[in-house]
Amino acid sequence: MKAKITLLPGDGIGPEIVDATRQVLEAVERKSGHSFTFSTHLIGGIAIDETGVPLPDDTIVACRSSDAVLLGAVGGPKWDDPTAEVRPEQGLLGMRKALKLFANLRPVKLFRGLESASPLRPERLRGVDLVFVRELTGGIYFGQPKGKEVRNGLRTGFDTMVYDENEIRRIVQLACDVARKRRKRVTSIDKANVLATMQVWREVATEVAKKNPDIKLDHQLVDSAAMRLVTEPASFDVIVSGNMFGDILSDEGAVLTGSLGLLPSASLGEGKLGVYEPIHGSAPDIAGKGVANPLGTILSAAMLLRHSLDLDEDAKAIEAAVQKVLDNGLRTADLSGGQRSLGTTEMAYAVIAAIEGA
Numbered sequence: 001m002k003a004k005i006t007l008l009p010g011d012g013i014g015p016e017i018v019d020a021t022r023q024v025l026e027a028v029e030r031k032s033g034h035s036f037t038f039s040t041h042l043i044g045g046i047a048i049d050e051t052g053v054p055l056p057d058d059t060i061v062a063c064r065s066s067d068a069v070l071l072g073a074v075g076g077p078k079w080d081d082p083t084a085e086v087r088p089e090q091g092l093l094g095m096r097k098a099l100k101l102f103a104n105l106r107p108v109k110l111f112r113g114l115e116s117a118s119p120l121r122p123e124r125l126r127g128v129d130l131v132f133v134r135e136l137t138g139g140i141y142f143g144q145p146k147g148k149e150v151r152n153g154l155r156t157g158f159d160t161m162v163y164d165e166n167e168i169r170r171i172v173q174l175a176c177d178v179a180r181k182r183r184k185r186v187t188s189i190d191k192a193n194v195l196a197t198m199q200v201w202r203e204v205a206t207e208v209a210k211k212n213p214d215i216k217l218d219h220q221l222v223d224s225a226a227m228r229l230v231t232e233p234a235s236f237d238v239i240v241s242g243n244m245f246g247d248i249l250s251d252e253g254a255v256l257t258g259s260l261g262l263l264p265s266a267s268l269g270e271g272k273l274g275v276y277e278p279i280h281g282s283a284p285d286i287a288g289k290g291v292a293n294p295l296g297t298i299l300s301a302a303m304l305l306r307h308s309l310d311l312d313e314d315a316k317a318i319e320a321a322v323q324k325v326l327d328n329g330l331r332t333a334d335l336s337g338g339q340r341s342l343g344t345t346e347m348a349y350a351v352i353a354a355i356e357g358a
């Protein structure tokens, strides 16, 4: 198998974790005889510094002509002013839109050995294994009109939450497809008691459920879902939501298991091309120190192999290798609780050794 992979290291710890992950992918190449070609491009704050824009055209061209994209993280204190004209986050949002990546998958599971890192009591954690399916190119993030103006002498900001039935149908259908390979349950998140957009959302989700009789779909209001996520997280299988609710709930979900540094994500569209990135941010406080946890990015690479390249066996090999290094007690500083810890590259080497030993 030959594949072109675009690397977008971005800002903060991005370059370190992406470099470590490339080495893991090279180990997969050696073991399985695949041939991956890597090319590195700019996005985010570093792109602003070097080109004036957060998403240079050649980055988009490179992404479009590749089979998959691996992204580190964007943003940092240097570009933090939320009112600035050009911001790193625009690179991310622009890329999602340009590549039509309408679905964001964020699996959350409990890793053996990391139970004590969770803020939740162990009895609540047992069995947590869920996946967020978040709509990514619509909703209030992109709805028009949006803007800032003076109304009746008052500074006023406004955004529009809008979804049409096609956008809702394709994301809920994708959630059903994801659930079919899991425990066959989908919880659709809305705010149908208040928002018209969300009444349409619930209606269409109900229609999609009828077409997928093997899937059990239920509806839950976003506020009560936020509570259920901390009180009964193990009761969820697949959670499908619009853009903003998914943004919020998936961060809540990410901290449940205490493994923020380990969680991967995939942003997918109609075709095979996807963008894969860890869910944590650019961690500017530890950038350049070689101590960042690369496992979230390494597990994102596993998702890349599975979803964009159909290399399920190789994806499983990476996931098993990560569990093995954790079973062996190896930890980066974020999870070591002050005990001995490995640096970014050392951790990647441990994963590579596990892959090669398997």
Ligand code: IPM
Residues within 6 Å of the ligand: 089, 092, 093, 247
């Ligand atoms: C995420 C992030 C982004 C979002 C930001 C950085 C624009 O929070 O991927 O969840 O809100 O979608």
Ligand code: MG
Residues within 6 Å of the ligand: 247, 248, 251
């Ligand atoms: Mg977010």
